[in-house]
Amino acid sequence: MKKFVIIANALKDRGLTQTRALCRYIRAQGADCRYLVSVDEKEGIQKVLRENIPSGTECILVLGGDGTLIRAARDTFLCGIPLLGINMGTLGYLCELEIGDARSAIDAIMRGDYVLEERMMLSGEHLYRKIKQDLPNDSSGVDVKEHKIASHALNDIVIHRAGALSLVSLTVYVNGQYLNTFQGDGIIIATPTGSTAYNMSAGGPIVDPKAQLLLLTPINAHTLMPKSIIIDAQDEIEVKVGSRRVQRDEMVEVSFDGDPVCSLEVGGSIKVRRAKACTKILKFNKVSFLEILRRKMEMGTG
DSSP: OOEEEEEEETTTSGGGHHHHHHHHHHHHTTOEEEEEEEEETTTEEOOOOGGGSOTTOOEEEEEEOHHHHHHHHHHHGGGTOOEEEEEOSSOOSSOOEEGGGHHHHHHHHHHTOOEEEEEOOEEEEEEEEEEEOOOTTSSSOOEEEEEEEEEEESSEEEEEEOSSSOOEEEEEEETTEEEEEEEESEEEEEOSGGGGTHHHHTTOOOOOTTOOEEEEEEESOSSSSOOOEEEETTOOEEEEEOOSSTTOOOEEEEEETTEEEEEEETTOEEEEEEOSSOEEEEEOOSOOHHHHHHHHHHHTOO
């Protein structure tokens, strides 16, 4: 590999000192490099546009932490370019390298001394209703047009209550077949990569990130035996918002990797399935997922 892009979190790499130093190092080795900023103090989180990634880019280095890598994966996975996470925060599950190891890692990448892991992505599709008041002769005066909106996630898609502190009713279908109606704070639909994120906090199982499956975990379910459900990676999950009150005024929010994307009212639904493309993660560190997991457990933190 000889053509690199760095996606940097400027809140962790203050002044982009490390980013610029890595760019200079890569160019000194006869390769090409430019950088993009995904987070900074003035603008906050910025979406990395695919059109800003130069044609022919072979590797994307992500400087920050797991959150920065997750956002980069969402923004770039359709490009098919491998990502390498370089950690500048606390110990994470995705960024295997520390900044002090970055130059030796770049040397190894240029030699072709690495392996690729493919990580599942999720695709969530919901209906967006646009109302136009442009029919004066119509008794209703309302023209409703529905648009399908698709978004993607590496870790999880979470359907959770919004507004008042009350339970929400969520009915789940798998491949069109009724599964269950959950009363609680919401539902997490996670990939194996996301099993160590919100899914784990909600009591869901930890899964090897290379596995091919989907996790469905209720959040604070109003039941004596809340259980996660593991389903096939090819299944389609639909979550529909039900009503627990006569007013039918319940509303839920849908978040993709922690970022709110849309709201659903009673009767609204979202369909979640495995995305057609995957995220490619560069790996060459001999530290396995199980070793990282052991170290995290010793630290007593998620």
